[in-house]
Amino acid sequence: MTYEQREQLRELFDTIDRTGHPAGTGKMDYGRLEHFISLRYDEVDQKQEIMNAFKLFKPDAKDAENARITLADLQRISTHLGEHIPDDELREMIHIADIGETGSVDFADFTRVMRKTGLF
Numbered sequence: 001m002t003y004e005q006r007e008q009l010r011e012l013f014d015t016i017d018r019t020g021h022p023a024g025t026g027k028m029d030y031g032r033l034e035h036f037i038s039l040r041y042d043e044v045d046q047k048q049e050i051m052n053a054f055k056l057f058k059p060d061a062k063d064a065e066n067a068r069i070t071l072a073d074l075q076r077i078s079t080h081l082g083e084h085i086p087d088d089e090l091r092e093m094i095h096i097a098d099i100g101e102t103g104s105v106d107f108a109d110f111t112r113v114m115r116k117t118g119l120f
Contacts, residue, residue, distance in 0.1 A: 047111075054110050068104035069094070 061067035
């Protein structure tokens with residue numbers, strides 16, 4: 001088991017430990033364990049889906065989690081889709097998503113927008 005897998009397992013058990021058993025026995029049945037594991041996998045799957053969407057904007061990024069979506073990326077996508085979106089509207093999109101006010105959108109910003117809009 002890798003270090004990362006051990007940490008994920010530890011997080012799972014910490015979560016279970018905090019929520020406890022409804023009857024207060026300190027034991028867990030299979031159904032409850034399966035529920036917690038499925039929640040964790042759903043979370044991992046969702047992050048991967050969001051990452052795949054993010055990579056559509058940054059297909060050449062070697063480290064997508066540290067990449068940033070810029071005005072040029074939005075212009076490229078807009079052109080590729082055959083849409084003409086004025087630069088001021090594209091800048092506004094970045095401004096709305098860019099929590100850190102860096103002038104670009106990082107993976108955390110992108111994730112927040114995707115979850116807030118209900119796309120993920």
